[in-house]
Amino acid sequence: MLKYLSRDISLQFDVNRCTGCGMCEVVCPHGVFAIESKKARLLDREACIECGACALNCPVDAIAVASGVGCAQAIINGLVTGQETCCGDGECCSSAKPSRTRRVE
Numbered sequence: 001m002l003k004y005l006s007r008d009i010s011l012q013f014d015v016n017r018c019t020g021c022g023m024c025e026v027v028c029p030h031g032v033f034a035i036e037s038k039k040a041r042l043l044d045r046e047a048c049i050e051c052g053a054c055a056l057n058c059p060v061d062a063i064a065v066a067s068g069v070g071c072a073q074a075i076i077n078g079l080v081t082g083q084e085t086c087c088g089d090g091e092c093c094s095s096a097k098p099s100r101t102r103r104v105e
Contacts, residue, residue: 008088
């Protein structure tokens, strides 16, 4: 799985704002979040591809990410290595990835 250097990941999570709704866990195509003890927890920050699905679907704005940057990198890496990527129209994430224009209901 594609990993990034921790200092280069734009993902920010405010656990104090989190209500534990679980949307981040549902929409993240790389399993970055998990709900534990009624709060979200970062499982693997370096797995974040910065697609923005978590931030877009967080009802309390506890998550911020500069979406697009990591996603573009994942697509480029996929083209170079010949491996499937989860940032695009591929089957791997299409069911988990929300529309960029609306929240998942």
